[in-house]
Every structure is written in structure tokens, then in C-alpha cells.
């Protein structure tokens with residue numbers, strides 16, 4: 592029995608993400624929660640002939656509780672998206688409260704679930720979820736993930752346009768966070784190896800860092816990335832299920848995670864990022880969630896500069912998320 596809950600399931604990301612999860616044969620129950628239209632989305636997806644039973648819940652009649660109870664995995668794409676001219680941080684005002692309330696529901700009704708946070712600003716919403724879980728005494732640092740997979744997907748797509756290789760065969764680790772300068776693609780570690788000119792590196796880096804803006808601008812007021820994000824979210828969810836349900840070893844996905852203060856391995860990683868409590872690294876998944884967090888490895892001088900620019904912005908976003916909970920709960 593593998594229950595997956597999607598919170599914010601009726602939205603631009605929520606619907607295609609729920610569709611892709613309905614097609615995942617590991618899922619036996621797909622539970623869709625939103626403040627609008629979730630029963631409709633559930634009825635529609637429920638006609639697809641794959642094993643997952645689909646249920647839809649609204650806030651009335653303890654909908655969040657029913658959506659979450661016994662969930663193995665919870666994915667959160669709830670919240671407002673950007674319009675042109677906005678930064679992801681501009682979404683904090685609305686999305687911080689939404690994410691806090693959903694995290695409270697998780698703490699109460701699905702305290703053992705793996706949680707994937709898509710809602711922006713990810714750099715702050717992940718600390719918000721963690722602080723709520725800590726307050727309820729149910730925080731497990733191996734189970735909470737900020738989804739930065741779209742940056743990784745963009746990095747392989749954009750790099751393939753230069754190398755003319757199949758984008759699915761290209762892997763570029765992307766570390767840091769999920770907003771502009773905090774997105775740090777490690778093009779020097781591209782696999783299979785590929786050499787770029789400095790000009791190509793700079794252009795590619797900028798395009799990966801601001802790929803979200805490209806979509807926001809093209810959608811011209813109608814929102815931000817939804818379909819590519821749904822694919823990215825489904826890929827990450829599928830990796831989590833492969834590791835935690837099927838027991839597949841060796842799966843590595845970059846993700847924005849919490850670094851434990853009392854873990855010697857994390858202490859070394861933390862030192863490399865000036866003590867930040869959260870950072871997106873190459874994370875190796877295992878049967879209990881995070882099996883191992885990989886270090887940054889050898890990075891170029893250019894990447895060191897990018898990292899130095901990312902750290903102060905990440906620090907502010909992390910503090911903003913933490914203090915939002917500690918001053919309000």
C-alpha cells in the first residue's frame with residue numbers, strides 16, 4: 592500500500608503532476624487535496640486504467656486530515672506563482688502561510704511521510720516546513736526535500752543544445768538553492784565530460800539560473816513553469832519511491848536539504864558553505880530517504896565565485912523562513 596498525497600493538486604503544476612503520479616505503478620492510492628476542484632480532478636484521473644485509486648479532498652469535513660492520513664509521500668505544489676517583474680521571494684507573503692498550514696497538517700496526520708516541497712520560494716519554504724515539524728517533535732532530516740530537479744532538467748536540456756547530444760544522457764549537478772544567483776550549475780562536472788568556452792559557460796550558467804524567468808516572461812502573466820515542473824516533480828517522486836519502496840540503491844538526485852548540526856559528515860559539508868543549514872547537494876537516496884549527501888567535489892574558479900554570490904542570499908532566505916515560524920506559532 593503506497594499512498595501519495597498532492598497538496599495543491601488542482602493547480603497548473605498539481606494537475607499534470609497528479610497525472611504523471613497516476614501513471615506510476617508503484618502508487619496504489621493517489622490522494623488529491625486543494626482548496627478548489629480537487630474532487631473533479633480526482634474523478635477525471637480516476638478513469639485512467641492504472642492501479643492507483645484516486646481520491647479528492649477539499650478543506651471541509653477534515654479534508655486535509657483524510658488526504659494525509661497514512662501517506663508515504665506528500666508533494667506540495669500549493670501556492671501562488673510569479674507574474675512578470677516578480678522575484679520568487681515576492682511570493683513569500685502568501686506562500687509562507689499556506690506552506691506553514693499544510694506542514695502543520697503533515698505533522699499531525701502524516702508525521703512519517705517523505706515530503707517534497709515545490710512551492711516557492713523554495714529557499715525559505717523548506718526551512719518553514721522543517722521548523723513546523725520540529726515544533727511538533729516529528730522532524731526527520733532524512734525525509735524532507737526541496738525540489739530543485741527543474742534546474743537539473745534545464746541544465747541538461749540547455750547543455751545538450753551546445754553538445755548536440757541526447758539531453759537524457761547529460762547530467763549536470765546543480766547546487767545551492769532555487770532562485771537566480773543561488774542556482775549554481777557545476778558545468779565543470781558535466782557527465783559525459785564536455786569542454787565549453789568561458790563564453791559558453793557564462794551564457795549557459797545565466798540561462799540555467801534564470802530559466803524560470805524565461806517561462807514567466809513567455810507566459811506573460813499566465814503563471815510560471817507548470818508542465819516542465821510537473822515532469823521534474825514526478826521524476827523526483829519516482830526516485831523517492833524507487834529508493835524507499837522498491838529498495839533501489841545508488842539513485843542520486845540534487846535536492847535542497849537540511850544539514851544536521853551533530854553529524855560529522857554534515858559538519859564538513861557545512862564548512863564548505865559557510866555554515867548554511869540548508870543547501871542543495873547531490874543527494875544519494877536509500878530505503879530511509881537520504882542515504883548520503885555528496886560533497887561539492889572539485890569545482891572551478893568560476894563556480895567558486897558563483898558559490899560565494901549564492902551563500903549570502905541563501906542565508907537571508909533561510910533566516911526569513913525560520914523566523915516566520917518562530918515568531919508566529
Ligand SMILES: NC(=O)C1=CN([C@@H]2O[C@H](COP(=O)(O)OP(=O)(O)OC[C@H]3O[C@@H](n4cnc5c(N)ncnc54)[C@H](O)[C@@H]3O)[C@@H](O)[C@H]2O)C=CC1
Nearest residue numbers: 599601602603604625626669670671672709710711741820
Ligand atoms: N520548485 C520549483 O522548481 C518550482 C516551483 N513553482 C512554484 O509552485 C507553486 C505552484 O505553482 P502553480 O501550480 O503554477 O500555481 P497555480 O496557481 O496554478 O496552482 C496552485 C494551486 O494551489 C492551490 N492552493 C492555494 N492555497 C492552498 C492551500 N492552502 N491548500 C491547498 N492548495 C492550495 C490553488 O487552489 C491552486 O490550485 C508556486 O509557488 C510556484 O512558484 C513553480 C515552478 C517550479
Ligand SMILES: O=C([O-])CC(=O)C(=O)O
Nearest residue numbers: 673711741803804815816
Ligand atoms: O520561476 C518561477 O517562478 C517558477 C520556478 O521556480 C521555476 O520555473 O524554476
